[in-house]
Amino acid sequence: MKETILSQLAALKGASAPVLKARWRELFDSEPPAYNRRFLESRLAYRIQELAYGGLSRETTERLKAMAKQYADQKPAERKARPLLRPVAGTKLIREWEGVEHCVTVRHDDFEYLGRPYKSLSSVARQITGTQWNGWVFFGLKNSVGK
Numbered sequence: 483m484k485e486t487i488l489s490q491l492a493a494l495k496g497a498s499a500p501v502l503k504a505r506w507r508e509l510f511d512s513e514p515p516a517y518n519r520r521f522l523e524s525r526l527a528y529r530i531q532e533l534a535y536g537g538l539s540r541e542t543t544e545r546l547k548a549m550a551k552q553y554a555d556q557k558p559a560e561r562k563a564r565p566l567l568r569p570v571a572g573t574k575l576i577r578e579w580e581g582v583e584h585c586v587t588v589r590h591d592d593f594e595y596l597g598r599p600y601k602s603l604s605s606v607a608r609q610i611t612g613t614q615w616n617g618w619v620f621f622g623l624k625n626s627v628g629k
Contacts (some may be wrong), residue, residue, distance in 0.1 A: 487534050487535075487609070489528060491531075494526055494594070495523065502514070502523065503521065506526060507569065508528065509529045509530070510529065541563075544591055567619070569623070571589055572588065572589075573587070573588040574586070574587055574588075574589065575587075575593075575603075577610070577620065577622070579610050579611060584610050586606050592608055595609065603618060603620065603621055604617035605617070607620035
């Protein structure tokens with residue numbers, strides 16, 4: 483069973499857009515959204531695995547709904563301000579630079595690289611490269627033209 487799941491997932495990468503859209507119709511019984519290819523691939527991959535191995539548990543779904551309601555009920559001033567693009571704490575950012583793989587862990591208020599805290603991704607990028615970089619661009623969280 484795993485081999486068929488893995489082969490289905492691998493086939494998504496090489497599939498044409500019409501094939502991805504047809505697969506969407508098959509798995510979701512609806513028209514595909516007008517999102518980019520990357521979104522369709524990742525959502526289809528999730529759906530294939532969800533159907534094969536099961537989705538989120540009822541308990542997890544209920545907890546997520548409760549958390550969303552709690553967040554929605556807060557006034558904007560009560561929400562902790564942080565950039566919208568900031569990854570969730572615990573996320574690992576991996577970047578290869580000059581043949582060496584570098585891993586940064588996103589923490590609640592900072593970033594950890596090689597066991598040391600850094601206030602910004604730009605300071606981590608500077609540590610890795612020895613030059614000034616926009617950390618969001620260096621780690622692929624934002625492209626260089628600001629999109």
